[in-house]
Amino acid sequence: MTPSIPLSAQLINLFAAVILLLAFAMLAQRRMHSLVNLFALQGLALCLATLVAAVTTGQVHLYFSAGLTLLLKVVALPWILYRLVRQLNIKGDVEALINIPTTMLVGIGLVMVAFNVALPISELSHTITRGTLGIALAVIMLAFLMMITRQKAISQVVGFLSMENGLFLAATSATYGMPMVVELGIALDVLVGMIILGVFFFQIRDQFDSLDIRHMEKLKDS
Template sequence: MTLSLTYHLQVVNFLAAMLLLIAFAMLSQRRIVGLVTLFAWQGAALSLSTAIVAWSTDQHHLYYSAALTLILKVIAMPWYFYRLVKKLDVDRDVEPMINIPTTMLIGIALVIFAFNLALPISEMSGTVTRSTLGIAMASVLLAFLMMITRSKAIPQVIGFLAMENGLFFAATSATYGMPLVVELGVALDVLVGVFVLGIFFFQIRETFDSLDLKHMEKLKEK
């Protein structure tokens, strides 16, 4: 029972669960705008949990990470994606490759798998938030699953970013975050990556008149 845990840890656990809930919501979301909104919420949960870990363990550099997450993943990137969707005019219902309940069923299997995988590691780890490691791992796997089941370009990028969210959460929960320099570097990489991909979207659409990555199959040599 959680009775022994302090309140802020309960909140971190709760936010971890939110992260997972949002990951599942992403799996079942058909519209791209909805996906972007969910991504923003996931970023918010991540930023909040990082801030709470920072406060409870008195690690100041985590505050910077939290702020960075807030600015990049809750404000900047979603805003950019909204604009992109509007410009490219791609906000329609997208049928995923596998139907949604089946995807979620696979997702549940992944959660069980991830948790049991994380169990020995989190038992070794002495940090207070160790039980969240399984959830972080599950979020990574779920984001990967989302990338597999979507054929459109923007959902794939969001899936990639959600995966990064999961990794980031794993870092904060298991080891109280990476050194600030590394985090800054990663954040910069992600930011640049997103912009480059945005440019690519325009290119892809100009070439194929669609953002459906199925058309890329034509590029392979016969």
């Protein structure tokens, strides 16, 4: 049907689809440990997509961002998350506020919305991979959904990080990456944010003996 698309674009599309698939898998995942695994996989897919884009366009800074993604999202952040999970002694299932099939149903609705919203924007773009813009937007929305529907603070952080993945994908697919400075800044932001959140977790747990975010409802003035 679409034989004119070059192989690289096909590959990027494939990785984008895998990222979306992993976003859905994260939405459907109950186990904390697997959630982090999936997040690492998502980072890997993102890294590969960036790498393909780099090879295709020959832009050097894309190689850097691919490396950065690999370092940060496949190695560093998952490692920190694993440590957190172990230290905070989080066991068993991630409790979802809404049951999982319903969440996925909402997710499918969001994907449809995202694809449609992204359609006019991707018309403007001239890169070969503009089709992935819709996917990127969908990943962002799904990550948002995950943050909304999960109770444990740590899965919200994973959602937040996954959202950043989506943004990164959007940047790569629409404009072949952001300027290097911006990328480095965001990477640093994410890392620092993660560390701060990690500290927060310990504080939260000390305070409430639990990481369940419902306890924070008590913090409001009443």
